[in-house]
Amino acid sequence: MSHENGTHETNVKLFTSEFNQNPYPNFSKLRQEDPIHQTLMPNGHYSWIITRYEDAVAVLKDSRFIKDYTYLLGEEEQEEAHANSSIFVRNMLFSDPPDHKRLRGLVQKAFTPKMIEGLRGRVEEITNELLDRVQEKGQMNLIDDFAFPLPIIVICEMLGVPSQDRDKFRTWSNTLVEASNNPENAEQIQTHMTEFVMYLKQLCAERRQNPKDDMISKLIQSEEEGDSLSEQELYGVISLLIIAGHETTVNLITNGVFALLENPGQKEQLKNDPNLIESALEEFLRYNGPVEFSTDRWASNTVELRGKTIAKGDHVIVALDSANRDPEQFEDPDVFDITRGKSKHLAFGKGIHFCLGAPLARLEAEVAVTTLLRRMPELRLNTDPEALEWRPGILMRGLIELPVQF
Incomplete structure (x- = not known):
């Protein structure tokens, strides 16, 4: 694992x-001064952070940056690493071709735009049921009462997970997502x-x-039919669908609503013209996207990038939320503008690992935000924006809670 002494070039404190x-x-500082920046991560390892849009796209599409680091090990070490690896990495997100194509192919059928559009009625039903519960109270915590339950109910119904178990997933997935930033909690993470x-x-x-x-039954059928899925991979794929299936959407809905509340003119515009929702969604994704950094990649060979040498075995992550505010790509990138229209943002990634659940996340957020503004036109923040806290962890960009009144 190489690390140059290039880390002192820019005085930027990350992950505080x-x-x-x-x-x-x-x-912004990194994009200008040190766009391929090497830094010490909270887990004590060095990592390269890619902050400009153009470089981000290049890295996300470059097959030399691999997702399964065990390919860098010798044969015996590789076997041992595979035997000891957590089931949470036995899925398409952490694999390379040809495994990646096989694993993704098994679940892709459930996420085609046509299949997702078929869920619209059910998503509307759940959205209205959740809002019925709080309508009389005049206030809610947008995350606990709305943005969290909606996608978790949807993904649990698709998979066939009993509704009474949904809250357990919140605890488990929070732990897994925040583990990246908090190595001290090793015991709790393990539990x-x-x-x-x-x-x-x-x-x-x-x-x-x-x-x-349901999807779990279909995946089990694939596993029983032979070589398509091992038992470990079965658990890996299900856990990815549960975690990715709600984590990102919770943040997409919450960050989007928060941006609207901070920009009341934009909120009014969307409320008066619900047809703007598609364009607004793309701006939610670009302006303060739900996934701050890409998942891990490793250089399988030495790669030269903007005069920096990324050595074989080096760890690389892409700052998606930074790329999405690159002024070379987006005009006035720090301005929230729901009329921006079609956007080349990287919120769902790029290349072969482009987010499989993107159509589902878009549908859920579209229904959630449109219904919320229609039913609660006076929606406003119920706290000082400065008092809001963002979740710890490197992967996701999301608030801990968002109190609103209506």
Whole structure:
């Protein structure tokens, strides 16, 4: 693992609580002064951070940056690493071709635009049920009461997870997402991971006995039919769908609504013209996207990028939220403008790992925000914006809570 002494070039403090609150000034500094920046991560390892749009696209599409670092190991080490790897990395997000294509192919059918559009009625039903519960109160915590339950109910129904177990997933997935930033909680992380795996094993065992018309049953069928899916991969794919299936959408809805509340003129515009929702969604994704950094990549060979040498084995992550505010790509990138229209943002990634659930996230956010503004036209913040706290962790960009009144 190489690290040059290039880390002192730019004095930027990343991953502090101040950075969490607002990373954008630091991103801007890095794009200007040191766009391929090497830094010490919270876990004690060095990593290259890519902050400009053009470089971000290049890295996300470059097959020399691999997702499964075990390919860098010798044969024996590789076997050992695979034997000890967590099920949470046995899925398409953390694999390279040809495994990637095989694993993604198994779930892709459920996420075609046509399949997703078929869920619209159910998403509208759930949205209205959630708002019915709080309508009389005149206030809510947008995350707990609305933005979290909506996507978790949808993905649990698609997979066939009993509704009474939904809250457990919140605990488990929060732990997994925040683990990246908080190595101190190793014991708690281990406990939650073990609970999650035990839960998945029981759920799959139950579905083997009593298959239903849901995605878990279909995945088990694929696994039983031979070489398409191992048992470990089965758990890996299900856990990815549960975690990715709600984490990103919670943040997409919340960050989007927060941006509207901070820009009342834009909120009024969208409320008066609901047809702007598609354009508004793209701006939510660009302006303060739900995924701040891409997942891990490693250089499989030495790569030269903008005069920097990224050595074989080096760890690389792309600052998606930084690329989405690159002034070379977007006019007035720090301005929130829902009429921007079609946008080449990288909120869902790029290349072969482009987010499989993008059509579902868009549908859920579209229905959620349109219905919210229609039913609660006087929606406003119920706290000082300065008092809001952003979640710790490197991967996701999301608030801990968002109190609103209507």
